[in-house]
Amino acid sequence: MRAPAILFLLCFLPGSAAAVDSCVTCHAAIDDSAKGPAALIKNDVHVAHGLSCADCHGGDRTSEDPELAMNKAKGFKGKPARAAIPKFCATCHSSPDYMRKYAPRQRVDQWDLYQTSVHGKRLAAGDAAVATCIDCHSVHDIRAVKDSAAPVHPLHVAETCSHCHSDAQKMAPYKIPTNQFEEYKTSVHWEALAKRGDLSAPSCASCHGNHGAKPPQVESVAAVCGSCHVLFEQLYEKSVHHAVFSGAGGGGGCMVCHSNHAVHYPSTAMLAGPKSVCSGCHDAGTAPAGAATQMAGWLDGLDTALKQSETVLSRAEKSGMEVSEAQVRLIDGRENLVKARLALHSMKPAEMQMPVDAGMAIAKATQRAGDFALREKDTRRIGLAVSVLLIGIAILAIRLLLRRMESNK
Ligand code: HEC
Numbered sequence: 001m002r003a004p005a006i007l008f009l010l011c012f013l014p015g016s017a018a019a020v021d022s023c024v025t026c027h028a029a030i031d032d033s034a035k036g037p038a039a040l041i042k043n044d045v046h047v048a049h050g051l052s053c054a055d056c057h058g059g060d061r062t063s064e065d066p067e068l069a070m071n072k073a074k075g076f077k078g079k080p081a082r083a084a085i086p087k088f089c090a091t092c093h094s095s096p097d098y099m100r101k102y103a104p105r106q107r108v109d110q111w112d113l114y115q116t117s118v119h120g121k122r123l124a125a126g127d128a129a130v131a132t133c134i135d136c137h138s139v140h141d142i143r144a145v146k147d148s149a150a151p152v153h154p155l156h157v158a159e160t161c162s163h164c165h166s167d168a169q170k171m172a173p174y175k176i177p178t179n180q181f182e183e184y185k186t187s188v189h190w191e192a193l194a195k196r197g198d199l200s201a202p203s204c205a206s207c208h209g210n211h212g213a214k215p216p217q218v219e220s221v222a223a224v225c226g227s228c229h230v231l232f233e234q235l236y237e238k239s240v241h242h243a244v245f246s247g248a249g250g251g252g253g254c255m256v257c258h259s260n261h262a263v264h265y266p267s268t269a270m271l272a273g274p275k276s277v278c279s280g281c282h283d284a285g286t287a288p289a290g291a292a293t294q295m296a297g298w299l300d301g302l303d304t305a306l307k308q309s310e311t312v313l314s315r316a317e318k319s320g321m322e323v324s325e326a327q328v329r330l331i332d333g334r335e336n337l338v339k340a341r342l343a344l345h346s347m348k349p350a351e352m353q354m355p356v357d358a359g360m361a362i363a364k365a366t367q368r369a370g371d372f373a374l375r376e377k378d379t380r381r382i383g384l385a386v387s388v389l390l391i392g393i394a395i396l397a398i399r400l401l402l403r404r405m406e407s408n409k
């Protein structure tokens with residue numbers, strides 16, 4: 001095919017970047033601010049896929065006459081009303097046939113799911129203050145999820161949600177808290193995600209779902225912790241608390257002890273002492289309060305014992321003694337501490353005792369190995385001192401002997 005023929009065809013291919021696009025040309029001229037659609041659109045994922053203004057708004061992009069370009073007869077839809085936006089985006093995103101041509105594996109359930117969410121239900125009921133597609137994705141500079149500048153990129157989701165959820169004025173009519181982002185920023189999850197770049201840690205949408213009312217494979221938001229902390233969930237579900245916490249007015253699950261937004265590093269202070277979470281329900285002197293104190297004692301005891309062994313072994317290592325075998329065993333000891341913290345979630349002290357005992361045995365054995373190595377080092381030092389002394393005496397004796405032989409001559 002000759003070049004003019006290709007150009008001619010391109011003009012009629014929808015969204016072809018090479019074609020003259022009157023929408024872009026004219027809108028760039030009438031609104032040359034950086035926030036104008038024609039300027040913003042350069043980074044938009046739709047443009048990257050060859051789509052343009054008319055693919056969303058309709059109209060005739062080949063005409064430079066505004067009357068003809070933005071003509072209802074040419075399918076021009078204009079600016080969608082706020083309540084109509086989800087359906088507007090869904091014309092393509094809910095169509096498997098359409099989307100398959102661009103991204104065969106892309107999901108096409110965003111609108112369906114959206115309608116099950118609080119946002120979607122409220123919008124359908126006429127409340128325009130909720131999030132629509134463009135409040136989370138922006139408009140005219142919509143980016144792919146994996147684009148690190150996207151407002152829905154895992155590192156930016158919390159900030160995106162907080163534009164509304166941290167705004168006391170916007171949220172006032174609903175009488176729900178506005179401290180989620182503030183609390184979340186104090187959590188282990190935020191630390192892992194934002195400070196250590198661990199994308200497996202949850203942001204708002206991991207727990208709440210992005211489009212639906214709840215994330216997939218979870219029967220309620222309260223049960224979401226178990227989708228990542230699987231083993232904890234398994235033990236918790238078998239514990240006495242499971243039935244109690246999910247009973248009337250409950251649905252708290254892990255949240256009862258760990259909170260939802262402000263999940264902090266756990267410690268035995270949660271079990272015993274003034275900050276104990278157990279004491280809110282279990283008075284001192286009752287069996288569960290006793291169990292809590294016992295479990296705290298075991299965990300602290302094992303932790304202290306392991307730390308002592310570690311100190312002794314590192315002293316021995318620094319003074320040149322060979323203790324690598326004991327150091328490897330100590331790793332097993334620490335694993336038992338992890339297992340004990342996990343077993344705690346059964347709320348049966350007997351189940352926790354096994355890893356605690358095993359860990360203690362290792363702590364004691366490695367401590368002995370460290371002590372032995374340090375004693376050995378001392379013995380060797382004394383031995384060395386004695387032999388140096390003996391050699392010194394011998395040299396002295398030989399010198400005396402030589403001198404006497406010389407004077408005898
Ligand atoms: C020759 C200039 C010109 C062309 C060509 C043109 N527009 Fe416009 N467009 C305008 C002007 C002027 C307005 C009104 C400006 C305003 O209200 O801010 C407008 C308004 C709009 C609006 C907002 C309408 C509303 O309801 O508020 C949309 C959406 C739009 N144009 C999209 C398009 C699309 C899509 C194309 C191409 C098919 C296109 N325009 C082609 C000049 C043009």
Ligand code: HEC
Binds near residue numbers: 037038053140
């Ligand atoms: C992915 C779909 C999509 C594409 C592509 C798109 N728009 Fe829009 N546009 C929208 C939506 C949705 C709104 C409504 C925004 C709102 O309610 O704030 C809108 C609003 C507008 C408006 C109303 C004023 C404003 O800024 O809110 C204009 C004008 C407009 N678009 C022009 C354009 C032009 C020109 C292009 C191409 C350079 C374009 N749009 C590309 C979806 C799109």
Ligand code: HEC
Binds near residue numbers: 111119152153205
């Ligand atoms: C409350 C915020 C929010 C709303 C409202 C929202 N999205 Fe999303 N969307 C997200 C987040 C967050 C992701 C990223 C999910 C991830 O990390 O995989 C996403 C991902 C996507 C994706 C990528 C594929 C996928 O499903 O993961 C598409 C396409 C998409 N959204 C389209 C839409 C459309 C269309 C609407 C309106 C019907 C919409 N979104 C409404 C937050 C939202």
Ligand code: HEC
Binds near residue numbers: 085089
């Ligand atoms: C004309 C059809 C069409 C319309 C209308 C449309 N999109 Fe898209 N969208 C696409 C295509 C095609 C892609 C590129 C394929 C892909 O990445 O899924 C895409 C990609 C996306 C992505 C990136 C998904 C990813 O890969 O991470 C998001 C987010 C998105 N669109 C949101 C929206 C929103 C929000 C609206 C409404 C304002 C909208 N789209 C309207 C066709 C459309």
Ligand code: HEC
Binds near residue numbers: 122209
């Ligand atoms: C444009 C503003 C806006 C944005 C952005 C927004 N929301 Fe909302 N959201 C609302 C409003 C308004 C409600 C309705 C409050 C209600 O009914 O209690 C709501 C309701 C909710 C609810 C239900 C609260 C309840 O009543 O139990 C959850 C959960 C929620 N949003 C999570 C999110 C998450 C997660 C994000 C970000 C991915 C987000 N929202 C982004 C405005 C927004």
Ligand code: HEC
Binds near residue numbers: 165221223
């Ligand atoms: C680790 C999981 C998790 C993360 C991360 C998370 N949430 Fe929640 N959120 C929950 C749970 C669980 C509830 C309680 C819901 C229930 O009981 O059904 C909740 C409740 C809510 C509510 C209802 C009002 C309230 O405070 O009780 C809103 C709104 C909300 N979250 C928004 C957010 C926002 C915004 C973010 C991000 C800044 C976020 N959440 C991060 C798990 C999480």
Ligand code: HEC
Binds near residue numbers: 207225227229255260
């Ligand atoms: C999307 C996966 C995911 C979800 C959902 C999730 N977490 Fe996490 N959680 C993580 C990751 C990743 C870490 C960081 C582990 C680390 O520190 O290396 C973590 C850390 C923790 C820690 C600290 C662990 C430690 O070693 O000190 C606790 C406690 C915790 N999460 C409890 C919860 C609770 C309670 C919920 C539900 C409200 C929850 N998590 C939901 C992934 C998740």
Ligand code: HEC
Binds near residue numbers: 234236270299
């Ligand atoms: C009855 C209160 C309670 C409930 C319910 C509970 N936990 Fe815990 N959890 C604790 C205590 C106490 C610790 C701290 C043990 C320590 O470090 O001394 C802990 C520790 C943890 C740790 C850190 C383990 C480590 O190695 O540092 C994770 C992760 C965790 N819990 C997740 C969960 C998950 C997920 C759920 C729900 C399936 C849950 N917890 C339910 C009390 C609870």
Ligand code: HEC
Binds near residue numbers: 277280
């Ligand atoms: C929200 C209230 C609540 C909190 C917080 C709570 N529990 Fe419970 N726990 C109960 C209830 C109710 C029962 C069942 C009735 C009973 O045995 O007292 C129970 C039962 C138990 C049992 C079983 C007693 C038995 O006889 O089998 C143990 C052990 C226990 N809890 C330990 C703890 C520990 C340890 C904590 C703190 C990490 C804790 N609980 C926090 C309410 C709570």
